[in-house]
Amino acid sequence: MKKLIIVFLLVICGILSAEIRSIWVLPWNIKSPYAIDNVIENALAANQNELLIEVRYRSDALYIPNRLSDIYPNPDPRSYILSGAAFDPLEYTLRKAHAAGLRVQAWVVVFNATHIDPEINRRNYIFKNHPNWITEDKYGNKMNGKEQYGYFIDPGIPEVQDYLLDVFSDLVDSYPNLDGLHLDYARYPSIAYGYHPTSLERYEAAQKKQKLSFAQWRMQQVTEFVEKLNQRVKSLNPNLILSAAVFSEINEARTHYGQDWFDWLNRGLIDYAYPMTYHPKYDAFKRQLGAMLDNGNTDRVVVGLRAWNAQGGSLLPENSPNYNIQHIRDRIEYIRQHDFAGITLFSYEGIMTGGALQLLAKGAYPYPVPLPYISDPIAELRALAAQDSQDKLAFYKAKSGYTLECVLPLAGDWHWDLLNQAGEKLFQSSKYYHEGFNSDDFLGAMARNSLLPQGSYTLQMYLPERDEVYRIPIIIEGSSFERTE
Numbered sequence: 001m002k003k004l005i006i007v008f009l010l011v012i013c014g015i016l017s018a019e020i021r022s023i024w025v026l027p028w029n030i031k032s033p034y035a036i037d038n039v040i041e042n043a044l045a046a047n048q049n050e051l052l053i054e055v056r057y058r059s060d061a062l063y064i065p066n067r068l069s070d071i072y073p074n075p076d077p078r079s080y081i082l083s084g085a086a087f088d089p090l091e092y093t094l095r096k097a098h099a100a101g102l103r104v105q106a107w108v109v110v111f112n113a114t115h116i117d118p119e120i121n122r123r124n125y126i127f128k129n130h131p132n133w134i135t136e137d138k139y140g141n142k143m144n145g146k147e148q149y150g151y152f153i154d155p156g157i158p159e160v161q162d163y164l165l166d167v168f169s170d171l172v173d174s175y176p177n178l179d180g181l182h183l184d185y186a187r188y189p190s191i192a193y194g195y196h197p198t199s200l201e202r203y204e205a206a207q208k209k210q211k212l213s214f215a216q217w218r219m220q221q222v223t224e225f226v227e228k229l230n231q232r233v234k235s236l237n238p239n240l241i242l243s244a245a246v247f248s249e250i251n252e253a254r255t256h257y258g259q260d261w262f263d264w265l266n267r268g269l270i271d272y273a274y275p276m277t278y279h280p281k282y283d284a285f286k287r288q289l290g291a292m293l294d295n296g297n298t299d300r301v302v303v304g305l306r307a308w309n310a311q312g313g314s315l316l317p318e319n320s321p322n323y324n325i326q327h328i329r330d331r332i333e334y335i336r337q338h339d340f341a342g343i344t345l346f347s348y349e350g351i352m353t354g355g356a357l358q359l360l361a362k363g364a365y366p367y368p369v370p371l372p373y374i375s376d377p378i379a380e381l382r383a384l385a386a387q388d389s390q391d392k393l394a395f396y397k398a399k400s401g402y403t404l405e406c407v408l409p410l411a412g413d414w415h416w417d418l419l420n421q422a423g424e425k426l427f428q429s430s431k432y433y434h435e436g437f438n439s440d441d442f443l444g445a446m447a448r449n450s451l452l453p454q455g456s457y458t459l460q461m462y463l464p465e466r467d468e469v470y471r472i473p474i475i476i477e478g479s480s481f482e483r484t485e
Contacts, residue, residue, distance in 0.1 A: 019369050020272075020302050020342025022050035024107065024245075027057050027081045029348055030089040033437055039348060040093075040100055046361035049371040051097055052182050052274075052344065055090045056108040056171075057081065058115045058150050059126050063090035063106070065167075067174035074170035075125040080115075085394030086405030087437045094177055095436060103373040105180030105243060106171060110164060110225075112185040113153045116145040126153060133160050135193040143193050152189045155221040155258070156199025164225070165232055172233045172240060179373045180241030181233055182274070187222060187247075187257035194218045194258065218258035226269050241271045245304065248275040248288040250295070265297045274344055277331075278306040280323045285331055289338065298340045305331055307345035307356075314354025325360040332364045395459050395474045401443035404459075406470075411435045412463050418474075419458040427452065444476065452476050 023043060030036050030053055043051060055062040057079060065074035067088075078085070090106060097104045113126040113133075121127040126134075134142045135154035145151040153160045172181060188194050194214070203217045212220070226244070233240055246261040247253035254260050264270045277288050292301055305328055309320045317324045332343050351357045394405040408414065411434050418427040431440065444452050454476055462469040 018341070018371075019336070020050055020344070020371065021048045021365060021369065022052055022274075022302060022342065022344035023048055023348045023351070024304075024344060024346045025051055025053045025348040027054045027062050027079065027089075030054075030062060030093060031082060032087070033092055036089065036093050036096060040097055040102065042348075042352060042357060043102060044100055044368075046357045047365040047368045048102070049369055050103040050105065050179075050344075051093065052105050052107045053090070053093055054107040054109075054184075056106075056167075058109060058120075059113045059124055063171060064088050064174065066170055069173065072166040072170035072173060074167050075129075076167060077123045077125060080120050080123070084403065084405050084439065085396055086407055087439075088407060090175060090178075091407070092437055094175065098177065098373055101370055101373075103179045103371045105182040105241060106175070106178055107182040107184060107245075108168060108171070109150075109184050110186040111152045111155055111160075111188070112148060112150040114145065114151040116149060116151075127151070130159075130163075133157055133196075135189065135199075136196050137192045138195045140195075140197075143189055148189050152185075152193065154194060154196040154199050155188065155225055156194060156196060156202060156218070158198075161225050161228065165228060168229060169232050169236060172236050176237065178237070178240065180243055180271075183226070183229075183242075183244040183270075186226060186244050187253075187259040188218055189257075191256040194221075215255055215258070219254060219260045219263075222258045223260055223263060223269070226264055227267075230269050242269075243272040243274060243302075244270050245274045245276060248277040248279075248292075248304075250291055262295045265300055266295070272300050272302050272341060274302045274304050276304045276346065278304070278346070280306060280327075282327070282330065286334065289334070289340075292340075293338060298338065301340050302342045302344050303331075303335045303340050304344045304346055308347060308350025309353065312353075315351060315356040316354050316359065319354060325356050328360060329364045393459060393461060393470055393472045395472065401441055402476075404440045404442055406433065406438050406440075406461060408433055408435060408438065410463065410466075412465075414461055414463055416459060416461040418452070419460060421456060423458075426457070 025039055029039055039051065056076065059076055060079035061076040062079045062082060065076050082089070094104050114124050115121050130153070133153040134151045136142050143151060155161065168181060172178060199221070203212070203214060206212055206217065230242055233242060244261060244264065246259055247257060250262055261270070261273050265273055275288070275292065277285055279285055279288065289303065292298060306323070307315065307328060309315050313319050315324045315328070317326055335343055345351050351360070396403055404416065412432065413430055414433045415428065415430045417425050420426055457474050457476060458471055459474050460469055460471045
């Protein structure tokens with residue numbers, strides 16, 4: 001009997017050896033090293049093997065734009081979701097997740113470009129510089145941002161596509177050990193939009209060469225962007241996975257949103273599609289997968305499952321009788337029976353509530369299944385060393401003094417000094433700092449508790465046994481410690 005059990009397990013392991021087990025992780029869950037450590041720990045405990053972490057929410061960065069070079073201009077401002085100035089959620093996740101054997105894709109929002117909060121939009125590059133890129137309806141009205149929690153820029157404007165190509169190229173170029181780029185909102189907001197004057201002018205010109213409906217034109221614009229992005233990012237990193245979150249109903253995706261992801265798969269424009277099969281009714285779920293089975297390429301379809309309680313509670317059966325982890329488990333079994341590439345859950349926060357992920361994993365993911373990932377620690381350290389000091393150090397006012405943040409290539413006893421404009425050392429401190437992100441407080445006090453005088457200084461940081469020194473200019477504003485951005 002023991003032999004039979006071992007053989008059975010080996011057969012099952014062989015069947016599922018390439019199964020992708022992924023989770024969509026929202027930006028609010030990657031705001032700090034502690035939060036990311038929790039995500040990784042919980043994913044490993046549930047035998048997951050891939051994280052899709054949202055590092056671009058509404059044209060904002062939970063990463064460091066132009067981290068290694070400015071070849072591809074990237075105007076994304078630092079996300080309002082983050083506090084501080086130096087922590088890099090993407091770099092930290094890549095380093096920690098790869099060490100744990102997890103694959104990481106950078107989840108980026110494409111055409112949904114702005115927030116709806118006026119205060120947040122004051123820093124938004126699109127809202128400030130290119131409000132004329134926002135898509136319009138057939139009556140010339142700009143879209144209402146509240147419809148989809150943000151204003152979409154129009155895919156039919158060539159400058160829009162060029163801007164996005166540069167942003168995503170920079171992200172891929174800046175993180176050489178990134179496993180994948182995961183596109184979201186690669187579409188129009190609805191069937192009502194896409195009538196920007198520039199797009200209409202181009203459509204009319206295109207009709208002179210070939211007969212095209214406007215729906216076909218819209219699909220063509222989105223597909224051409226995906227095709228150009230594929231060519232660009234694969235030239236930068238041939239091993240990079242390009243994937244996309246897509247609407248599960250293909251006819252709706254094409255007609256309403258200009259998102260012909262069957263075509264993207266069939267032509268190899270994306271490596272994987274992650275259809276959002278969120279319908280709570282099982283028959284609707286099977287119908288959605290039936291169309292995907294008819295199209296083929298299911299070995300490149302990772303099925304996205306609804307993993308949240310609409311009331312905000314846990315997905316444990318006793319708390320959510322109409323849709324819970326048992327329903328999710330039934331769907332996982334159906335996905336496996338039909339040889340799809342894997343399963344992804346939306347979202348991390350939703351499935352974690354009440355310990356639902358751990359209980360789901362006992363039945364659906366009883367053992368780990370590893371995936372290949374791109375990891376070159378030496379290349380990453382070299383890339384980190386090539387960064388400008390401005391990307392490694394930050395020094396800003398806090399409530400009770402000042403905060404020093406640093407991203408360091410090595411652990412060790414680092415020294416940091418404050419130099420006056422003549423280059424004289426006025427203050428020195430040393431402390432053991434970890435590799436990667438660190439944060440430290442400085443009260444601004446010198447000898448006999450006197451405060452460092454107001455003025456301009458240089459902050460420098462170094463390991464005594466190494467040659468490299470990181471320096472940034474700073475301003476000390478005296479004893480008023482209210483935080484400034």
